[in-house]
Amino acid sequence: MNPVTTNLLEIRDLSVVFRTSRGDVEAVRSASLSVAAGATVALVGQSGSGKSTLTSALNRLLAGNGRVTQGSVTFAGTDLLALSERQMSGIRGRQIGLVPQDPMSNLNPLLSVGRQISEVFTIHRVAGRTEARRRAIELLDMVGIPDAARRYGQYPHELSGGMRQRVLIAIGLACRPRLLIADEPTSALDVTVQKKILDELSSLTASMGTAVIMVTHDLALAAERADHVVVMNRGAIVESGPAAEVLKSPQDEYTRRLIAAAPSLTTKSLVSGPTEKDSAPLVEAAALTRDYPTRSGILGRAGTFRAVDKVSFRIPRGRTVGIVGESGSGKSTTARMILRLEDASAGDIYFRKDDVTRLSGRKLKSFRRQVQPVFQNPYAALDSRQTIGEAIREPLDVHEVGTPAQRGERVTLLLEQVALDPSYASRYPHELSGGQRQRVAIARALALEPELVVLDEAVSALDVLVQAQILELLVDLQARLGLSYLFISHDLAVVRMICHQIHVMKSGQVVESGTPEQIFENPQHEYTKTLLAAIPTGRP
Amino acid sequence: MLRYTLKRLAIMPLLLWGIVTIAFFLSHSISSNPLASIVGTRNLGNADVVAAATQRWGLDKSLLQQYFIYIGNLLHGDLGTSFRTKEPVASDLSSRLPATLELALFALIIAVVLGIVLGVVAARNNGRLLDGALRTVALVGSSTPVFWVALLLLFVFYARLGIAAGPGRLSSRVDPPPHFTGMYTVDSLLVGNFPLFSDALSHLILPSIVMALPLLGTVIRMVRAQVLEEQSSDFVRTARAKGMTPSQVTNRHVVKNAITPVITVVGISVGMLIMGAVMVETIFTWNGIGTYAVEASRSLDFPAITGVCLVGGVIFLVSNLVTDIAYAIIDPRVRL
Numbered sequence: 001m002n003p004v005t006t007n008l009l010e011i012r013d014l015s016v017v018f019r020t021s022r023g024d025v026e027a028v029r030s031a032s033l034s035v036a037a038g039a040t041v042a043l044v045g046q047s048g049s050g051k052s053t054l055t056s057a058l059n060r061l062l063a064g065n066g067r068v069t070q071g072s073v074t075f076a077g078t079d080l081l082a083l084s085e086r087q088m089s090g091i092r093g094r095q096i097g098l099v100p101q102d103p104m105s106n107l108n109p110l111l112s113v114g115r116q117i118s119e120v121f122t123i124h125r126v127a128g129r130t131e132a133r134r135r136a137i138e139l140l141d142m143v144g145i146p147d148a149a150r151r152y153g154q155y156p157h158e159l160s161g162g163m164r165q166r167v168l169i170a171i172g173l174a175c176r177p178r179l180l181i182a183d184e185p186t187s188a189l190d191v192t193v194q195k196k197i198l199d200e201l202s203s204l205t206a207s208m209g210t211a212v213i214m215v216t217h218d219l220a221l222a223a224e225r226a227d228h229v230v231v232m233n234r235g236a237i238v239e240s241g242p243a244a245e246v247l248k249s250p251q252d253e254y255t256r257r258l259i260a261a262a263p264s265l266t267t268k269s270l271v272s273g274p275t276e277k278d279s280a281p282l283v284e285a286a287a288l289t290r291d292y293p294t295r296s297g298i299l300g301r302a303g304t305f306r307a308v309d310k311v312s313f314r315i316p317r318g319r320t321v322g323i324v325g326e327s328g329s330g331k332s333t334t335a336r337m338i339l340r341l342e343d344a345s346a347g348d349i350y351f352r353k354d355d356v357t358r359l360s361g362r363k364l365k366s367f368r369r370q371v372q373p374v375f376q377n378p379y380a381a382l383d384s385r386q387t388i389g390e391a392i393r394e395p396l397d398v399h400e401v402g403t404p405a406q407r408g409e410r411v412t413l414l415l416e417q418v419a420l421d422p423s424y425a426s427r428y429p430h431e432l433s434g435g436q437r438q439r440v441a442i443a444r445a446l447a448l449e450p451e452l453v454v455l456d457e458a459v460s461a462l463d464v465l466v467q468a469q470i471l472e473l474l475v476d477l478q479a480r481l482g483l484s485y486l487f488i489s490h491d492l493a494v495v496r497m498i499c500h501q502i503h504v505m506k507s508g509q510v511v512e513s514g515t516p517e518q519i520f521e522n523p524q525h526e527y528t529k530t531l532l533a534a535i536p537t538g539r540p
Numbered sequence: 541m542l543r544y545t546l547k548r549l550a551i552m553p554l555l556l557w558g559i560v561t562i563a564f565f566l567s568h569s570i571s572s573n574p575l576a577s578i579v580g581t582r583n584l585g586n587a588d589v590v591a592a593a594t595q596r597w598g599l600d601k602s603l604l605q606q607y608f609i610y611i612g613n614l615l616h617g618d619l620g621t622s623f624r625t626k627e628p629v630a631s632d633l634s635s636r637l638p639a640t641l642e643l644a645l646f647a648l649i650i651a652v653v654l655g656i657v658l659g660v661v662a663a664r665n666n667g668r669l670l671d672g673a674l675r676t677v678a679l680v681g682s683s684t685p686v687f688w689v690a691l692l693l694l695f696v697f698y699a700r701l702g703i704a705a706g707p708g709r710l711s712s713r714v715d716p717p718p719h720f721t722g723m724y725t726v727d728s729l730l731v732g733n734f735p736l737f738s739d740a741l742s743h744l745i746l747p748s749i750v751m752a753l754p755l756l757g758t759v760i761r762m763v764r765a766q767v768l769e770e771q772s773s774d775f776v777r778t779a780r781a782k783g784m785t786p787s788q789v790t791n792r793h794v795v796k797n798a799i800t801p802v803i804t805v806v807g808i809s810v811g812m813l814i815m816g817a818v819m820v821e822t823i824f825t826w827n828g829i830g831t832y833a834v835e836a837s838r839s840l841d842f843p844a845i846t847g848v849c850l851v852g853g854v855i856f857l858v859s860n861l862v863t864d865i866a867y868a869i870i871d872p873r874v875r876l
Contacts, residue, residue, distance in 0.1 A: 061780055063772075086785065093783030100781070105774040110796050110871060119792070120782045155872040171782060 006077070008211050009035040009058070009179055014071030016050075016057050016235075027053040029235040030071065035179065040205070040212040042222030042243065044258075045232035046463040047434070051215045052101075054232070055181045059096055060088050076178060094124045097172035097210070099201075101184040103164035107156040113167045114140070114152030120174040139170040144200050161327070162193040169201055176208045183215040190326035190490060191534040198225060217463060219262050221536040223247040231255045261468040263493035264537065269516060270475045270497050271320065281314035282452060282484050283338065288312065288347035290333050307333045309508040310347065313501075315452065318478065320485040322499035324492055324531070330508040331488045335456045338486060339373050340364065351452070369399055372445035376457035378437035382429040388415075388440050389425030395447045414443040418473060435466030439473070446477070456488045471498055492535060496520055504528050541868055544876035548861050556853050560614065563849035564607055567842055575599070577839035578623045597623065610846070619850070620843030624835065629847040632832065637851060638722025639709060640821070640828035644814045645723075646748035651755040652806055656799060658756075659763025664790065666768060674760060682757030690750045690823040697746065705742040707825040714739055747824040751817065755809050759802060766798035773797075800871055807863025811856040 016028040028050045035041050043051045056062045058073045060080060073080040075096065080088065092098075100106040107116060114136050121132035133152070140148035143166040156164055165185065172180055185201065186194035202225065205212050216222050222229050223243045230240040231252065239252040250256045290308040308330040315321045323331045336342040338349060340356055349356035351367060359367050372395075375381050382391055389411050396407045412422040418439040429437055438458065445453050455474070459467045475498060477483055489495050495502055496516045504512040504525065512525040523529045575590060578597060583589045594600050598609060613620060619629035662674040697704035709724055710716060717727035717736055724740035770776060771794055779789045818830030829848060836844035868874045 059781060061777060089783045089785050091783070092781050098778065098781035100774060100778050102774060106778045108775045108779070108793050108797065109873060110800075111793070119784075123782065123784055123788060157873045168778070171778070174782075 007034040008037040008039075008076060009033075009213075010072075010074040011054075011058060012072045012074075014054065014057060014073065015069045016053050016062065016066055017069050018063070019065045019067075026069075027066065027235050028057065031232070031235075031237050032071075033230060033237065033240070035211050035213060037178065038206075038209045038211050039228065040202070040214060040226045041228045041230060042226035043213060043215045043230050043232060044217065044219055044222045046217060046258075046465060049232040050235040051232045052183055053235075055183060055213060055215055059092060059098060059181060060085075061092075090124070093120050093177070094126075094175045095177050095179065097175070097177035097180040099165075099168050099172040099180065099182040099185045102188055103161050103168055104188070106168055107164055109156055112153050112155055113159065113164075114154075117167065117170050117174060120171055124175060126175060135174075136170070139174060140167070142204065143167070143170045143173075144196070162189055162197065165189060165193075165197055166200075169197070169204075173204055173208065173210070177210055179211045179213070180205060181213050181215070184217070185214070187217070191492075192326065192530055195534040218536060219247065219259055219464075220264060224536045231258070258464060261464045263464070263467070263491070263497055264535075268497075270471060271478075271500060280317075282317045282352065283315040283486070284348075284350040285314075285334075285338065286312050286348045286350075288334065288337060288349065289345050290330070290337060290342065291345040306508055308337070311503075311505070311508075311510050312347075313503055313510070313513070315484050315486055316500075317451070317484055318482045319500045320478065320487050320498055322487045322489065322495040322502045323505055324489055324495050324502060325505035326490060326531075328507075329505040331505050332456055334505070335373075335454050335486060335488050338452075339371060339454055340367065341373075365399070369395075369448045370450050371452045371454065372448065372450040373454045373456065374438070374441050374445050374458040376460055378434050378441055378461060379429075381441050382437055384429055386429075387425065388420075388427050388429070388432070391429075391440060392425075392444045392447055395444060399448060401448065410447065414447055417446065417477065418443045419469075433466075435462055435470065438462060438466075438470055442470070442473070442477075446481075449481075450483070452484045452486065454486045454488070457490070458487075459494060460489060460491060467494070474498065492520075492531060504531070541865065541876045545861065545865065548864075552854075552857055555857060556850060557611075559853035560611070560846055560850055561607075563846045564610060564842075565603075567837075567840070567845045568603055568606075570840065572840055574623055574840035574842060577841060610843075619847045622836070622844045623841040624839045624844065629843045632844065633829065633847055633851055635722065636827060636829045636832045639826060640814055640817050640830060642723035642725060643744065643748055643751060643817060643820070643826060643828065644810070646744050647751035647755070647813060648806070648810060650748060650752040651759055651809075652802075654752075655756050655759025656763050656795070656802070659760045660767055660790065660795060660798075662760065662764040663767035663771070664787075671764075675764070678757040678760040678764075680757070681753040681760075682755075684753070686750060686754070686819045687823060689753060690747070690820060693746050693750060694823070704746050705739070707823070709740065709743055709826060710736075711739055711743070747820050747826060750824075751813065751820045755806070755813065758805060758809075762802050762805060763798055766801060767794055770794045770797045796870065800867065803863060803867050803870065807859055807866070810859035811852070814855055815852050 011031060011033040013030045013032055014028055015026060015030055018025045018027050031054055033041070043054065045051045053062070053066070057068055058080065068081060075091070080091070083091070107113065114133065117139055118132035118136040121127040121135055122129065127135060137148045137152050140151055145151050145163060145166055151159070159167065165188070169185070172182070182201065186197050189197065214222065214226060223246070226243050228240065229243045229246040231238050231246065231254070233254045239246060239250065239255045246255065247259065250259055287310040288308055289306065289310055291304040291306050294303045294305045311330070311334055313321060323334060325331045333342065337344050338356070340359065344357050351371065354363065354367065356367060386394070392411045392414055393407055396402070396410060401407065402410065411425055415422050415424055420436065420439055420443070424432070432440065459470050462470060471494065474485065478485065487495065487499055499516060502514060502516055502519045503510045504519065504527065506527045512519065512523065512528050519528060520532065523532060575593060576584060579589050579593045598606055601609070610620060617630070619633070621627065622629050622632055625632055658674050662671045665671045694706070698706045705711065714736065717724055717731055717733060720727045720730050725737055725744065728736040728740055767790070776789055776793055779793050784792070814829070817828055818834055820826065821828045821830040829851065832844070833848045836848060864876060868876045
């Protein structure tokens with residue numbers, strides 16, 4: 001066999017079926033795909049499009065209820081589907097590496113990260129214990145973890161998300177595999193970290209001659225990093241070709257919609273008009289500060305960690321104010337203080353004329369009516385034992401709004417407002433998709449006719465097409481109901497689309513404020529420039 | 541961790557004082573006279589005897605006075621004298637407690653070791669016949685009354701088949717080993733008397749199995765459920781992608797994660813195991829603390845009752861502390 005002329009991986013007509021309680025579901029439909037040795041192929045599609053299933057099938061790690069119904073997977077001349085489980089174990093990790101998606105859940109919490117890397121060597125018997133340890137430390141160093149020898153003995157919870165993802169990359173590349181499957185390797189990370197890690201990943205795989213299948217929902221990222229882009233929709237491959245070509249002139253209808261919906265720094269803003277200076281602000285936060293007590297050392301000497309440091313901003317009526325920043329910048333803590341879910345250590349928050357930090361009793365309850373939150377995770381934000389109707393109705397019951405019959409009517413109206421059929425009222429959250437659940441969360445937030453809605457990463461977990469729908473819905477509701485939004489996000493492109501005013505936060509402080517045009521076209525602060533530069537643009 | 545342990549140990553006397561106080565007043569709140577058990581029913585009519593006994597045992601003093609005398613003695617390590625045995629409660633307890641501890645320790649080892657092994661085996665065979673059989677055993681184990689199982693096992697293995705030793709801690713005409721720990725298996729090994737060891741061990745087997753059964757059932761079911769849950773977690777898939785075989789993944793990644801919640805349950809059960817030993821001890825004529833507690837409360841033997849409560853409190857507190865420490869050793873995320 002000559003690897004120069006033959007593809008490293010050849011998938012032909014592969015179909016995968018999952019057995020579910022509602023009958024068989026075909027997750028992958030006659031997909032064909034080839035990867036040349038050393039090449040990088042991006043597999044793009046929304047969640048549920050079958051891209052992860054396809055890679056699981058080729059690695060033979062499908063969930064218990066899934067099976068391959070037709071097709072073949074040929075890797076370096078070997079038919080992987082015909083191998084025994086034991087033979088396949090010899091290939092996994094040694095010739096086909098995997099970098100999984102979520103760095104938080106993919107490491108065993110009870111074993112040191114070093115052990116989790118070195119065991120790749122010991123199970124394949126390529127090195128003894130001491131040698132495996134030495135190599136693991138070398139790998140930690142290679143993936144950019146400083147002080148590798150000390151980090152070797154640390155546990156996953158002692159490392160940041162970015163560090164953990166680097167550990168997972170080290171595991172995937174430990175045996176210098178010929179193929180690496182990187183399943184959304186950076187989607188859980190901040191943009192600046194994402195850029196660094198992807199740069200490292202590319203240079204490592206290039207130096208090892210490793211081919212990469214990169215699974216991602218981010219088209220721009222795919223175009224920037226891959227030679228070849230493969231687009232999947234509903235289990236089928238709808239388009240494939242050289243990266244630049246697919247992005248520039250997509251042939252398939254679905255690809256076109258995907259490209260159109262993806263927010264980028266060139267996307268047009270959904271809102272119009274600058275902030276009206278004359279109207280009195282609905283919310284005014286002044287020198288907002290939040291300290292957390294910390295304990296360190298054996299004596300447990302108390303110190304403080306300042307999560308939010310003298311942050312000031314105003315939210316005018318009927319406008320959207322965005323706070324952007326990376327994880328740990330203090331943006332969510334700020335949101336929680338505005339919601340009075342957390343008390344400020346210092347500073348004032350005025351809602352109309354009331355000092356929010358001093359509200360109690362009836363006044364606090366009335367404040368809670370007027371300010372409603374929508375959180376990030378649409379899966380965790382709804383009680384799985386409550387129907388959709390009950391979830392939306394609950395705030396009405398708590399605040400005893402109208403008669404029971406009126407509340408029922410209101411639920412129907414709210415569902416219609418967020419473009420859901422009233423019949424959804426009797427369904428349970430697990431019957432809904434992520435986007436539909438986020439609509440429910442928004443409907444619930446609107447139930448009490450609030451004046452301010454605090455959206456903390458409310459669209460971050462959604463696919464681009466759904467995200468675009470929700471953003472349009474938010475803008476539409478703002479125009480019709482005169483709502484004000486505090487929009488918290490790490491995604492600058494999204495913030496640009498929806499906000500009138502933007503504040504950039506770093507380490508608890510607002511480093512730059514301005515209109516979207518000012519921030520994006522003429523960033524002043526160094527950090528803002530770094531953030532903007534790190535966003536994938538689709539240009540390799 | 542040292543800091544935490546010392547802190548917990550330091551607070552223990554306070555908790556024990558609370559336990560003793562509650563036990564003292566609660567047992568004295570029963571409107572019945574302990575004199576019957578002190579002087580015997582026949583002497584209750586004899587005013588001189590009764591008066592002498594009342595004064596001798598301090599029953600003429602007010603309850604509060606009695607309490608302060610008791611606490612004062614307790615501080616010197618004196619648990620009082622049993623109304624019934626007329627022996628110091630401390631020496632009664634030290635002769636009875638090791639028997640129960642030995643039994644409970646064996647029961648615990650059986651429940652934990654066997655429970656984890658069988659739980660993992662059941663999970664690995666999820667949905668197959670073996671899994672079903674083990675789950676049935678677990679269910680029967682934790683739902684069958686102890687006295688019934690005890691009698692059944694005695695009948696089958698001792699009376700019928702004759703392959704297990706009968707009631708008692710040793711065979712008749714066998715002398716116990718010299719007293720070091722009070723646990724016959726340990727003491728016999730310490731003096732190197734192996735025939736005695738095997739006799740003590742053979743007498744331990746049936747009662748400790750009976751005692752272990754309810755906990756064994758719980759452990760099997762918990763481990764099985766935890767293993768199944770952990771098997772679908774992300775890091776298990778990552779481990780598979782490294783090239784590990786399913787059994788390698790189970791042994792190196794799943795089991796350790798699966799047993800952490802079991803530690804808590806076992807820790808809480810230790811106290812219950814020891815304090816609930818009375819049924820097993822009665823059937824197997826095991827002269828332990830369970831039977832002692834029952835006899836003491838039947839005869840309103842106040843010093844003995846309070847003494848048993850004190851020992852129970854120590855056992856609960858220590859086993860909870862050990863549980864916390866074990867948890868912290870296994871799970872690096874827990875910092876004490």
